Structure formats: structure tokens, C-alpha cells
Amino acid sequence: MRTKEEIKEYSKRWYVKNRDRERQKRREYYKIYWPEKGRIKFWNRLYGLTKEDFDKILKKQNKRCAICGAEKSNETTGGVLSIDHNKSTRKIRGLLCHKCNMGIGCFKDDPLLLLKATKYLLETDGVK
Ligand SMILES: [Zn+2]
Numbered sequence: 471m472r473t474k475e476e477i478k479e480y481s482k483r484w485y486v487k488n489r490d491r492e493r494q495k496r497r498e499y500y501k502i503y504w505p506e507k508g509r510i511k512f513w514n515r516l517y518g519l520t521k522e523d524f525d526k527i528l529k530k531q532n533k534r535c536a537i538c539g540a541e542k543s544n545e546t547t548g549g550v551l552s553i554d555h556n557k558s559t560r561k562i563r564g565l566l567c568h569k570c571n572m573g574i575g576c577f578k579d580d581p582l583l584l585l586k587a588t589k590y591l592l593e594t595d596g597v598k
Pocket of ligand 1: 538540567569571
């Protein structure tokens with residue numbers, strides 16, 4: 471029988487080895503099982519987002535991620551832009567690619583923490 475640590479290590483190695491294939495599978499899954507129409511319906515139930523609202527935001531952002539500018543149709547986004555919202559006010563802020571959405575989430579959607587991270591990167595990379 472494997473120990474908890476061995477299982478954890480095995481899972482980690484497996485993920486690293488199969489990362490690209492798994493990401494591709496996830497992208498395909500989302501395209502098939504959670505298409506834009508379904509996501510808008512989901513967001514409509516939760517926050518009242520309509521298709522018109524979504525299209526308006528998409529047009530305003532020129533079909534690109536509001537942060538990095540990745541195109542909606544390219545490899546980075548997998549054809550999907552996430553609907554980003556303020557968790558406290560429930561206000562929809564915009565559309566982001568998966569990476570940017572995860573990125574700001576890792577910083578707890580805290581602008582000050584993100585500024586500190588920016589400052590840290592600028593200073594430690596010698597840009598300043
Ligand atoms: Zn982005």
C-alpha cells in the first residue's frame with residue numbers, strides 16, 4: 471500500500487507528464503459542454519447578465535482579454551473568455567482569459583496586493 475506522500479508525488483509527476491494533454495482535453499470539454507450560451511445562461515441566473523450585456527462587453531474589449539489582450543479565439547483562451555466579477559458587489563467587471571482570471575484570483579482580487587507584486591517584480595528584476 472502506498473503512503474499519502476507517495477500518492478501525492480505520483481499525482482504530481484503524472485500531472486507534469488500529462489499537463490498539455492490534460493489542458494487540451496479541458497479546453498475541448500468546455501467548448502462542448504459549457505459553450506458560451508450555457509455560460510451566459512448560468513451568469514444570467516446568478517447575476518442577471520444578458521446576452522446583450524455579454525456582447526456589449528465583448529465588443530468593448532474588442533474580443534480580447536481585458537488584461538493581457540489575448541484574443542478570444544486563440545490558443546491561450548481556448549476560444550473562451552471568463553466572466554470576471556467582484557465577489558462582494560457581484561458586479562461584472564469584464565472578460566478575462568483563464569490565465570489572467572486565475573492570476574488575479576491568486577492575489578485575492580486585491581489591487582494593493584497586485585501593486586505590491588508589480589513593485590516586487592520591477593525592483594527585483596532591476597527595471598526600476
Ligand atoms: Zn489575459
